[in-house]
Amino acid sequence: MTDQSAIRFESRPLRGIGLSDARRLRELTTGDKQSHMLAVLREHPDYVQCFLAWDGDEIVGWSLARWFAPFTDSPRNAHLSVFVDPAWRRLGLGRQLLGRAVEFAAAHRLRPWVYAGHPDQSAFFRACPYQAGIVGTPFRSR
Numbered sequence: 001m002t003d004q005s006a007i008r009f010e011s012r013p014l015r016g017i018g019l020s021d022a023r024r025l026r027e028l029t030t031g032d033k034q035s036h037m038l039a040v041l042r043e044h045p046d047y048v049q050c051f052l053a054w055d056g057d058e059i060v061g062w063s064l065a066r067w068f069a070p071f072t073d074s075p076r077n078a079h080l081s082v083f084v085d086p087a088w089r090r091l092g093l094g095r096q097l098l099g100r101a102v103e104f105a106a107a108h109r110l111r112p113w114v115y116a117g118h119p120d121q122s123a124f125f126r127a128c129p130y131q132a133g134i135v136g137t138p139f140r141s142r
Contacts, residue, residue, distance in 0.1 A: 014048035063097035078110040102130040
C-alpha cells in the first residue's frame with residue numbers, strides 16, 4: 001500500500017470496462033449470492049456508471065450507480081454500492097467513492113439508495129456525509 005495522495009479516481013460506464021479491469025473488480029468484490037456488485041458484473045446491464053480508485057496501475061476500490069431506464073425516461077432511483085480492498089480501508093476511499101456515486105445520481109436527478117445488510121455496513125453509510133437512502137433488504141437483480 002502507498003500513500004493515499006497517490007490515488008487516482010476515474011469514472012466510466014460499466015460497458016466501458018475492459019476484461020482485465022472487470023476481472024480485477026470481481027477479485028475485489030467479495031460477497032455472497034446477495035452481492036449487488038457481483039450481480040451487476042455478471043448481468044452487465046446498460047445503465048451503470050463505475051467509479052474506480054487506482055493506485056498506480058491497480059484498482060484498489062470502486063463504487064457504482066445503477067439506474068433502470070434511459071435518462072430521457074426520467075428514472076427516479078439509483079442503487080449504489082462500494083467496495084474497497086481490505087488493505088486500503090479506513091483511509092477514506094470508501095467515502096470518496098460513495099460520494100462520487102451520490103454526486104452522479106444527484107446530477108442526473110436520481111434518488112440514491114444503498115443496501116446495508118450488516119451492522120458495519122449500516123454504520124459506514126450512516127457516518128458518510130452524503131444523502132442516500134439506506135435499505136436493509138437486498139436489491140433485486142433484474
